[in-house]
Amino acid sequence: MNSTQTLIKDLARQYGRDRRNLLPIIQGVVEQENYISEFAMIEIAKELNMPASDVFGTASFYSFLEHRKMGFYVIRVCKTIACAMKGTNQIMHAIEDMLKVKIGETTPDGKFTVLQTNCLGWCHKAPAMLINDEVFTDLSPERVREILGEYMRKNR
Amino acid sequence: MNEKVNITINGVPLRVDENKTILDAAEELNIKIPTLCYHKDLCVAGNCRVCVVEQVGTNKLPAACATPVHDGMEIMTNSLKVRNARKHIIELLLAEHNAECTKCYKNGNCELQELAAEYKIINQEFMNLVADHGCTIDDFSPSIMKDDSRCIRCQRCVRTCAELQGVNALTVAYKGSEMKISTFFEKPISDVVCTNCGQCVNHCPTGALIEKNYIEEVWEAISDPEKHVVVQTAPAVRVGLGEELGFEVGERVTGKMVAALKRLGFDAVLDTDFTADLTILEEGTELLHRLKEALVDKNPDVKLPMATSCSPGWIKYIEHMYPEYLPNLSSCKSPQQMFGALVKTYYAKERKIKPENIISVSIMPCTAKKFEANRPEMHDSGYRDVDYVLTTRELAIMIKQAGIEFMKLPDEHYDRLMGESTGAGVIFGATGGVMEAALRTAYEIVTGREVPFENLNITAVRGEDGLREAKIKIENPVKEWAFLDGVELKCAVAHGLINAREVMELVKSGKSDYHFIEVMACPGGCLGGGGQPIPTDPEIRKRRMEAIYAEDMGMPIRKSHENPEVKQIYQSFLGQPYSEKSHELLHTKYLPRERY
Numbered sequence: 018m019n020s021t022q023t024l025i026k027d028l029a030r031q032y033g034r035d036r037r038n039l040l041p042i043i044q045g046v047v048e049q050e051n052y053i054s055e056f057a058m059i060e061i062a063k064e065l066n067m068p069a070s071d072v073f074g075t076a077s078f079y080s081f082l083e084h085r086k087m088g089f090y091v092i093r094v095c096k097t098i099a100c101a102m103k104g105t106n107q108i109m110h111a112i113e114d115m116l117k118v119k120i121g122e123t124t125p126d127g128k129f130t131v132l133q134t135n136c137l138g139w140c141h142k143a144p145a146m147l148i149n150d151e152v153f154t155d156l157s158p159e160r161v162r163e164i165l166g167e168y169m170r171k172n173r
Numbered sequence: 174m175n176e177k178v179n180i181t182i183n184g185v186p187l188r189v190d191e192n193k194t195i196l197d198a199a200e201e202l203n204i205k206i207p208t209l210c211y212h213k214d215l216c217v218a219g220n221c222r223v224c225v226v227e228q229v230g231t232n233k234l235p236a237a238c239a240t241p242v243h244d245g246m247e248i249m250t251n252s253l254k255v256r257n258a259r260k261h262i263i264e265l266l267l268a269e270h271n272a273e274c275t276k277c278y279k280n281g282n283c284e285l286q287e288l289a290a291e292y293k294i295i296n297q298e299f300m301n302l303v304a305d306h307g308c309t310i311d312d313f314s315p316s317i318m319k320d321d322s323r324c325i326r327c328q329r330c331v332r333t334c335a336e337l338q339g340v341n342a343l344t345v346a347y348k349g350s351e352m353k354i355s356t357f358f359e360k361p362i363s364d365v366v367c368t369n370c371g372q373c374v375n376h377c378p379t380g381a382l383i384e385k386n387y388i389e390e391v392w393e394a395i396s397d398p399e400k401h402v403v404v405q406t407a408p409a410v411r412v413g414l415g416e417e418l419g420f421e422v423g424e425r426v427t428g429k430m431v432a433a434l435k436r437l438g439f440d441a442v443l444d445t446d447f448t449a450d451l452t453i454l455e456e457g458t459e460l461l462h463r464l465k466e467a468l469v470d471k472n473p474d475v476k477l478p479m480a481t482s483c484s485p486g487w488i489k490y491i492e493h494m495y496p497e498y499l500p501n502l503s504s505c506k507s508p509q510q511m512f513g514a515l516v517k518t519y520y521a522k523e524r525k526i527k528p529e530n531i532i533s534v535s536i537m538p539c540t541a542k543k544f545e546a547n548r549p550e551m552h553d554s555g556y557r558d559v560d561y562v563l564t565t566r567e568l569a570i571m572i573k574q575a576g577i578e579f580m581k582l583p584d585e586h587y588d589r590l591m592g593e594s595t596g597a598g599v600i601f602g603a604t605g606g607v608m609e610a611a612l613r614t615a616y617e618i619v620t621g622r623e624v625p626f627e628n629l630n631i632t633a634v635r636g637e638d639g640l641r642e643a644k645i646k647i648e649n650p651v652k653e654w655a656f657l658d659g660v661e662l663k664c665a666v667a668h669g670l671i672n673a674r675e676v677m678e679l680v681k682s683g684k685s686d687y688h689f690i691e692v693m694a695c696p697g698g699c700l701g702g703g704g705q706p707i708p709t710d711p712e713i714r715k716r717r718m719e720a721i722y723a724e725d726m727g728m729p730i731r732k733s734h735e736n737p738e739v740k741q742i743y744q745s746f747l748g749q750p751y752s753e754k755s756h757e758l759l760h761t762k763y764l765p766r767e768r769y
Contacts, residue, residue, distance in 0.1 A: 055358050059769040068341030069769040070357040070365070077346040077355075084358070 021057050024049055029064045036067055043076050051091065052083040080134065088123040088130035089173045093147040096133040099140035104157075108144050111158035115165050128173065178244040183251065195226055195237040195248055206250055207259070207288055209266075209378050210327035211238040213710040214696070215336055221327050222262050223288065227252045234258050260292050268299040269306070270379070271322035279380035282707060285325060286379075302350075313361040315547040316369035316385055316540040324354055324381035330373035337696055339671035340490065342367040354381070357769070366493045366768065368670065370486035370694045371540030371564075371703020384540045384704060387561040388571055394532040394561070395438040402532045403520070404439040405512045405591075406430060408446055409538040409602030409699035410565045412720035416706040416713075417569030418579040423716030425724055428584020433572050434536075435585060444587045445535065446594030448508040448515065449601040449610070451742070452483065453733035455759055456505045456607075457615040458750040460689055461654065469656050476500040478665075478680065478687040481607050483507045485545035486694025486703075488763055490670050495677050496765030504760040508601065509535050509542055510551050513558030514758040515591065519746045523590055528554060534561045536568045538602070538702035541694065550761050564704030593738035596629075596724070596731030603721045604668035604698035605634035605641065608691040612645060612664070614734045619647055619654040629731055634664065635722070637697070637715065639672035641665070642687075664689045669696040 018026075028045040032038040042061055046053050053076050062069040076082045083091070094100075094109055113119055116129050123130040139145035142154035146161075153164055175190040182199055189198045194217075199206050210221035219239030226237045229247035234255065237248075249255060267289060274280050308322035326345075331354060334343045342365050346355035356365045374382045394402050415426040434442040459479065466475040482488060482503040491498060506514070512535070517528035535542065539562075545551065546559035563571070572579055587593070597613055600606030609631045616624045624631060624645070633643040643664045647657045665687045667676045673692045679685040695702045697714035700721060730736060747754050 058358070062769055068335075068344070068357075068366075070341050070344035070355075073355070073357050074344035074346050078348045 021046070021050065021054070022060055025057065025060045025064055029061075034065050036065060039065060039067070039072065039075055043072070043082055047082050051089065052085060052087040054084070054086070058084070086123070089128050090148050090168055091130045091132060093132045093134035093137075095135070095137050095139070095143070095145045097136040097140075099136075100144035103143040105144045107158050108146065108156050108161055111161040112165065115162060129168070178242055178246075180242050180244070180246040180248065182248045189242055191242065191244075193242055195235065195240050195242055195246075196224060198242050199226075199237065199248075199250060204250055206237045207291070208238055209284055209288070209325065210329060212329050212332075212376055213712075214376065215329060215332040218328055218332065221266070221325065223259055223266075225255060225258050225262070226250045227255050260294070261298075263288055263292055263294055264298050266325050267294060268297070269302050270325055271303050271308070271320070277323065277380040278383045278386065279323075283380060284378035306350075309359075311361050312385065314363040314367070314369065314385065314544070316543040317362055317367070317371060317374060318383050318385050319354075319362060320381055320383075321353055323379045325379055326352060326354065327378060328354065329376045329378065330354060330382055333372045333376045337372055337669050337671060338368070338370060338694070339674045340366055340368055340370075343373065368486040368489040368493070368694060369541035369544040369703075370670070372695060373703075374540060375703045375705065375707055375709055384564050384567070385543060386567050386570075387543075387563060388567050388574075391534055391561050391563060391571070394534070397532075399530060400532045401440045401524075401526050401530055402438070402534060403441045403443060403516050404434055404534045404536060405443050405445045405448075405509070405516075406434070406536045407509065407538055407542075407602065407699060408449060408599045408606075408721065409702060409705065409717070410536050410568070412602065412700055412717045412724070413538060413565045413705045414569060417566060418572060420580065422713050423720045425720050426579075427724065428586070429579060429582040430568075431587055432582040432585040433575075433577050433579055434568075436577055436582075437571055437575055439534070441588045441590075441592075443512075443516075443590070443592045444594045444598070445508045445512055445537075446598030446601070447591045447736070447738060448511040449483075449598035450595055450733035450736040450739050451511055451759070452505055452508050452601075452607075453597060453610050453614050454739060454743075454750040455511075455755055456481065456503050457611050457618065457733075459503055459505065460611065460615060461618065462751065464657065464660075464688065468660070474500075478685075478690045479503055480690045480692060483601065483607055484692060484694045484699075485539070485541040486670065487673060487692045489541065489544070489766070490673060490694060491677075492763055492766040493768050494674070495681075496768075498677065498680070499763055499765060501680075502763060504756075504762065506551075506759055506761050507542075507545060508598075509537060509562070510545060510558055510761070511759045512591065513546070513551065514553045515742075517554035517556050517558065518758060519742060520591055522746075528556055531556075532560045533558065534563065535559050536563050536565065538565050538699045538705045539695075540564060540703045542704070550763075553758050553761075565702075565706060566704060569706070589738075591738065593736055594728070595733055595736045596726065596728035597733040598736070599724045599728060600721055602699045603635070603718050604693050605636065605666045605691065606698060606721070607693075608634045608643075608664055608666050608689065610733055611689070612662075613732050616645065616647070617732065617734065619650045619657055621651045623732075628726070630722075634666050634691075637711075637718075639669055640667045640675055662689065663687045664691070666691045668693040668698050668701075670694050 028042045032041045058072040144156045145154045178191045208224045210218045217239045219236045224237040225234040227249040311319040331343045411427040415424040466472040516533045521528040543562040546562045551558045597610035646661045700717040701714045
């Protein structure tokens with residue numbers, strides 16, 4: 018049994034094997050692995066004795082339950098209007114320039130993935146972005162370079 | 174007793190059960206409210222909104238399919254407010270729908286197109302978003318094609334796959350404007366648990382899910398003078414085809430169908446019912462052998478209950494979901510595949526035609542048959558046993574294309590050699606039919622007497638309940654089957670894969686002691702198949718079922734073993750049921766598949 022299988026068995030034991038416990042189990046996997054793989058979905062389906070398609074349907078509904086392999090740090094830049102008016106464009110350029118990837122892509126070393134997200138609720142301090150669970154606001158291209166520089170020096 | 178409530182619809186007073194919806198109530202008054210996501214086979218979804226009506230005295234436009242009536246309710250189904258709202262809803266649906274109707278397979282048989290025509294949606298008021306969606310077409314499956322650009326996300330297919338079939342090959346994925354109907358991980362339909370039953374195709378209101386059609390290929394074969402094109406017709410086609418061609422539901426059109434097929438240019442028009450009869454002899458014999466080996470010889474490798482293997486949707490279902498029970502499946506091929514194997518061997522030999530020049534076509538009420546014909550196992554004649562499978566709907570299209578006035582055709586007879594059939598073969602088209610046909614023959618083999626039921630009608634295995642059970646006691650058998658004396662043969666019949674699951678769970682739990690199980694993948698059996706005319710609903714299935722049993726009663730021979738052509742083929746070609754030759758051509762094996 019590999020680590021994903023063990024993780025899912027533990028989560029199923031912890032939350033129960035009812036259909037309604039699907040979401041916390043998926044969340045548990047995403048917390049550990051940064052995304053939920055096809056393999057993990059099938060394991061969950063087996064564990065909960067439910068159709069794999071329903072696990073996929075549920076996971077794909079939620080923006081933060083990614084089912085494509087993500088980098089260690091997932092950068093989510095707000096794409097909604099308040100941030101856009103305060104210069105998301107430049108923020109995006111700065112990130113893409115620094116990491117040499119485009120929106121939706123992951124750096125070759127697997128360290129960063131750049132995504133867009135809907136409103137983070139930080140309109141009053143726009144533009145805003147998330148790196149994993151941490152929020153950064155009042156961004157400018159210089160500030161982004163500073164933040165990313167720190168992350169690039171960080172170990173995983 | 175339900176409480177009654179008083180309501181008015183368009184000013185007409187009505188007293189109606191309180192658990193009824195506005196839609197049900199309007200139906201009682203013969204007022205039509207348009208629907209799209211609603212289907213009589215399925216649970217209420219209420220997501221398309223085209224059935225909105227006005228509830229007088231409120232600001233609301235409730236969905237008629239999803240709103241129960243209550244006392245004093247005043248409903249308007251055709252006020253200006255309703256008309257405007259409904260028109261906008263249709264326009265919005267069309268804004269996200271690939272409305273190139275002339276390039277659509279469902280052109281002329283599309284519920285959305287009908288609505289657009291009814292409401293005369295001529296100007297495009299809303300921006301068209303189809304191009305932005307990046308829709309995909311999945312045409313990898315030999316049975317079913319899925320075109321997301323035609324999809325209106327009503328989710329009938331998802332509910333069909335879950336509620337009627339319990340397969341859940343389809344799901345709703347993503348959300349908002351990106352929401353789509355998807356398989357697991359957006360894989361092709363051919364790569365997931367799909368059984369190819371085609372119920373989703375039958376329930377789809379648009380051209381998003383259609384059968385993969387082989388009409389042009391068949392026309393090409395017919396026009397090739399080198400080829401001898403043989404066609405076989407399944408039992409359920411003759412009670413459905415008329416619906417597509419102007420007849421009332423439940424009209425039997427056997428003779429006209431044969432006449433039409435001859436006019437289309439097929440070189441021989443033959444009957445799958447012939448191999449249905451043959452299936453009974455093979456499968457009935459197999460059952461008796463299994464009973465002997467299990468009850469007398471105590472052979473642990475012989476599995477009971479034995480399950481029928483005529484329905485290719487059921488076969489693929491068990492391969493995916495219960496692979497450990499594959500040894501319980503009868504090794505008999507389905508009548509279609511038996512026919513295919515015999516056409517290119519027995520028929521070719523008798524008719525002195527080179528098998529490589531034969532094209533074998535079958536007309537089926539089924540989309541899974543297309544997949545079945547495509548299986549690598551199905552080449553026992555040395556060629557592909559069945560070359561093309563057409564649904565009832567595809568045949569209707571060909572008849573229309575040929576300019577044949579179907580309703581005015583005379584009744585004609587099947588050609589001979591594999592065209593003779595019995596009432597037992599006909600009832601294969603209804604749930605319980607294989608069981609009944611098998612019992613008519615097996616009981617007589619064992620006891621030497623006819624089954625003890627009036628007119629041979631074993632009514633206990635008939636009907637519409639999803640899972641039915643029957644017992645038949647064997648008394649005074651002939652010497653060879655003496656060990657069966659006093660044995661009560663226990664049978665179960667299930668239709669719709671959701672009920673197949675129920676019966677398999679019973680078997681798995683060890684709570685059942687069935688000897689013989691019949692499973693048909695589609696509700697109602699083949700007469701409710703995924704390839705049958707659209708719409709199909711509970712009432713229509715009932716009428717087709719009555720037609721099947723009427724056809725059976727009208728046949729001069731009603732027991733498979735009395736079919737003269739069946740006797741002949743055993744005499745001159747196969748030897749006897751369950752012989753080596755039979756095994757070579759008429760039996761097969763199936764393989765386990767992934768459940769996820």
